[in-house]
Each structure stands twice: as C-alpha cells, then as structure tokens.
Amino acid sequence: GEDVEQSLFLSVREGDSSVINCTYTDSSSTYLYWYKQEPGAGLQLLTYIFSNMDMKQDQRLTVLLNKKDKHLSLRIADTQTGDSAIYFCAEKSNTGKLIFGQGTTLQVKP
Amino acid sequence: EPEVTQTPSHQVTQMGQEVILRCVPISNHLYFYWYRQILGQKVEFLVSFYNNEISEKSEIFDDQFSVERPDGSNFTLKIRSTKLEDSAMYFCASSDRRGGGTQYFGPGTRLLVL
Numbered sequence: 001g002e003d004v005e006q007s008l009f010l011s012v013r014e015g016d017s018s019v020i021n022c023t024y025t026d027s028s029s030t031y032l033y034w035y036k037q038e039p040g041a042g043l044q045l046l047t048y049i050f051s052n053m054d055m056k057q058d059q060r061l062t063v064l065l066n067k068k069d070k071h072l073s074l075r076i077a078d079t080q081t082g083d084s085a086i087y088f089c090a091e092k093s094n095t096g097k098l099i100f101g102q103g104t105t106l107q108v109k110p
Numbered sequence: 111e112p113e114v115t116q117t118p119s120h121q122v123t124q125m126g127q128e129v130i131l132r133c134v135p136i137s138n139h140l141y142f143y144w145y146r147q148i149l150g151q152k153v154e155f156l157v158s159f160y161n162n163e164i165s166e167k168s169e170i171f172d173d174q175f176s177v178e179r180p181d182g183s184n185f186t187l188k189i190r191s192t193k194l195e196d197s198a199m200y201f202c203a204s205s206d207r208r209g210g211g212t213q214y215f216g217p218g219t220r221l222l223v224l
Contacts, residue, residue, distance in 0.1 A: 035215070042201060042217035043153070088153065095166050096141065096205075098213060100153040 002026045006089055006101035013109050018076040020104045022089030025070060029091040032065065033098065034074045037086045046074070046087075076106075084108045112136045114216035116202050122222045123192055131187045131219045133202030142185045143203040143213060144177065146170070153201065159185065192223045 004024045012018045024032070030051050035043040049056045049063045049072070056063045062075040076083055086103040093099060115134045123129050135142050144156040158165040159177050176188045185204075189196055199218045205211030 031212075033212070043203075043215040045212060045214060048212060090153075096158055096211075097143070097155040097166060097168075098145070098153075098203075099155070100145075102152045 002093055002099045004089055004091055004099050004101040006104045009105050011107040011109065012079050014079060014081055016079055018079045018106055020074045020087050022072040022101055023070055024091045026091055026093060027070065028094050031092040032072050033090045035088040035090060037088065079108050081108045081110060114202055114204055114214050116216035116219050118219060120220045125194055125223055126191050129189050129192055129221060131200050133185045133216055134183050135185055135204030136214060139204035139206050141205045141211060144187045145201045146198040148198045194223050197221055197223045
C-alpha cells in the first residue's frame, strides 16, 4: 500500500545545513511535497517537486528527488533557529489525496 | 494572500455529542479535503469533496462522519456521536485542481473529546 517514511528527529547547529530525508512507495506519485508545522500551528506548504524533476531550488531550500529509489530530501541551507519545526513529506496519490510521513522534528541549536 | 480558515480553533466536547467543524476554503478552489492528526501520529486523509459529492473517503470516515458544503463558502465536517478516539487536530485543505493542484491547509481545529 501507499506509505511514506521519515526519520523522526534531526538536530543541527545554527548556520549549518539540514537534510531531511523521506522515502515513499507509490511510484505513480506525480507530486511530492514538503510542509512545515510550527508548534500549535497548521501545515504550511514549503515547496513541492514534480516527479519528472530531479532537483528544485527555492532560496535556502533544495529538494532532491531520486525516483528510482523513491527517495526525497529537503536541504535547508544556513539553518536558522526559526527553522525549528516539524517537517512533513507527502506524496500525492493518483486520486488526489496526500499521504504524509510521520514528520521530522528539526531542532536548531544556537 | 488568500488562505484557508477554520473555526473554532479549539473545541472540547463530551463523548456522544455532535460536533461541526467549519472551514472556509480559498475562494476559487473547487476541491476540498479533511485530514486529521492524532497527537504524535501522522496526518491522515479523511475525505475529499468535489462538485457537491464525496470523491474519496478513507476507512476512518465511517457513518459517524459527514461533510457538507451548505453554501458557496463554507465546508463542514460533522461528527455525529463523538468518541474519545476522535480527539485530534482536524485540518481542512483546498486546491484548485485535483491532479496538479497544491493543497493549502487551514490552521486546524483541535478537538478534545472527554
């Protein structure tokens, strides 16, 4: 069945790069997303990538997609304390629903 | 920038009571969704809605749940007889297209069933 997996926790120092990884199972997914959730808040869309792309860059964010391995990563350059949050990877099924990973908690230490 | 809004932000109810969670999707969007997140768990799909009909529903979305678009702006999720395990954060989302449309999420309603 459809499933998305992420590591649960990542801790980095301010100024370092963060890399959050995700694997998914549905090879027919056309879009993959990264959402950010701050404490007590909703899901904020960060970025997305279409499945025919390998990479997408948006300011400090770089998304890499390895379709063969069904692996998605989000790199945050120059990580700031304000980047501390839970990051969710999600794949879009062919029916339109999103299937989320369990979220990676990013802790940024000053 | 247009955004999805949800009310109330928090709701506490007694087991067995009915609750209605409200959402106002982005105005030109046509596809609407409800998801829920039980504390510490994944965000789970509940239901999608288009053209005044349910497009897809998950196993969670049983007969206790219903959705409605009562007017041109609101999209509601009703839980007829709440159970303790319905306690969760409920997110509404909307998109302008099913396939290629990005889903934009509201801030959520935190439901606590006692």
